[in-house]
Amino acid sequence: MSATDVDRGAVELGEFRFECGETIDNLEIAYEAYGEFTGDNAILVCHALTGSQNVASYNTPGTAGQARAWWGDIVGPGKAIDTTEYYVVCANVPGSCYGSSGPASTNPETGEPWGSDFPPVTIGDWTRAQRRLLDHLGVGRLRLIVGGSVGGMNVLEWAKQFPDDAELIAPIAAADKLDPQCLGLDAIARRAIRSDPNWNGGDYYGSGDDDASPPRQGLAIARQIGHLMYLSKASMDRKFGRRSAGRDSGIEGSDALFPPDKAAAFFPYREVESYLDYNAEQFVDRFDANSYLYLTRAMDDYDLAEGYGTPDRAISAFEGEVLLVSFTGDWHFTVGQSEHLAEAFRSVDIPVAHHVVDSDHGHDAFLVEPENVAPPVADFLESGVDGRAITDTASDDESEVDDGDADFAPVHSSLFSG
The missing domain is CATH 3.40.50.1820 (Alpha/Beta hydrolase fold, catalytic domain)
Incomplete structure (x- = not known):
């Protein structure tokens, strides 16, 4: 080979x-x-x-x-x-x-x-x-x-x-x-999945000709929490600020995943929301919600x-x-x-x-x-x-390594770990 x-x-x-x-x-x-x-x-x-x-x-x-x-x-x-x-x-x-x-x-x-x-x-x-x-x-x-x-x-x-x-x-x-901070954030992410009405105790795959109804919204929220775990205030301010994306310029399909409330029409749909919605849409099409539960628990337990x-x-x-x-x-x-x-x-x-x-x-x-x-x-x-x-x-000359409150660069648009 x-x-x-x-x-x-x-x-x-x-x-x-x-x-x-x-x-x-x-x-x-x-x-x-x-x-x-x-x-x-x-x-x-x-x-x-x-x-x-x-x-x-x-x-x-x-x-x-x-x-x-x-x-x-x-x-x-x-x-x-x-x-x-x-x-x-x-x-x-x-x-x-x-x-x-x-x-x-x-x-x-x-x-x-x-x-x-x-x-x-x-x-x-x-x-x-x-x-x-x-x-x-x-x-x-x-x-x-x-x-x-x-x-x-x-x-x-x-x-x-x-x-x-x-x-x-x-x-x-x-x-x-x-x-503990990361443990807590992972716990909230898992609860988002389990709170989705389509989670059905983890048995949401359907069978035969049945249409599967996976907990897309819960998984999307979980992943958005995950994204935020890799960002900082400084990086988000530089990349997004408080800028409005405008509903017309928002990510197509975002309203289907996260329908707006009535009053939302009065307020701006911000770039940071658009970014998180886009990445969530991409993720739920490629990953399994139960796997997210299982793998985050494995990480948390280690x-x-x-x-x-x-x-x-x-x-x-x-x-x-x-x-x-x-x-x-x-x-x-x-x-x-x-x-x-x-x-x-x-x-x-x-x-x-x-x-x-x-x-x-x-x-x-x-x-x-x-x-x-x-x-x-x-x-x-x-x-x-x-x-x-x-x-x-x-x-190094210094005996201790500082965790630091360093500035963060603009966030990459598609690659996140965990």
Whole structure:
């Protein structure tokens, strides 16, 4: 297979027991792989919350926005993760809706979608499923495991569960656990979905010739809350201000998703509303509401220290090197949280570099600033923590890393993580 070819499919992994104790007879995992495997050149890329296995490909039906070629500027021939040199695998996690087993997939016992009968999933489940997929593909030890946001948590779980299975790991814009503010916002987003009259307890898919009536409005509101988690007052003021979009210039279909009240005709329909409506419209056409519930719960539940007491104990058996990348404008997964992780690795003598990017994009910087992500990742692959493009905060003059109240740049219009 050439560096530009894509090996894609869904692998049946047989019986799988989830951390919750429930078992399904046949877990399917959808994946994409790029490049040629030579025995010691494999890289696993872990996607973010609503991402997919299509890390560098565009031509997969049913994906758009972040789900399609979401790291196409980093993965590919001649790029930072060079598919002429490395065999790159990305798997859609259990509970998602891009080909892996999840609430929207078929329960073989009933012939209907699983819906809310699908077992609760955890990041630990994602990691074990990925390990079994790699076993199926004939991949043993990995050169690198890399991922951003909740994908970075997935990377950390690899170091915890399978400490001998990777030479290098790179959690990007990640943390060992979510803080209470993010937990609260995610809880509100889930309640928006469950409050939608079409949610129907999670069984909204229809059957046979029945028309499905998914909870589009609830999912749209949930995603809009998610979008706001990646913005700041400064970025929103610069991009939108208080400007009116005008109803005639609003996004077509927005009124169908969010019908205005009578008095709305007197007040302006603002650009920020138009922006959120547009992105919500795009999202509900490509993602499953139950999957959003399942995956946000997996992210919220994650705590690297669970079962070990402290993060350093959880990763103490890892024998490779670590690159942490954080962004000064990210309040969702902060620079301070990455430094907390770096300190945990340092305390158990694991070689680690914490590379801080001076960025005002916010949390989505790991997606929309490839020029700042590619150099440290490429050098980490080449030279470990001594890569020439890597600046470790441990060598800075200041002993503490400031989370900062940095300004945020204008928000990218289509790529969001979580």
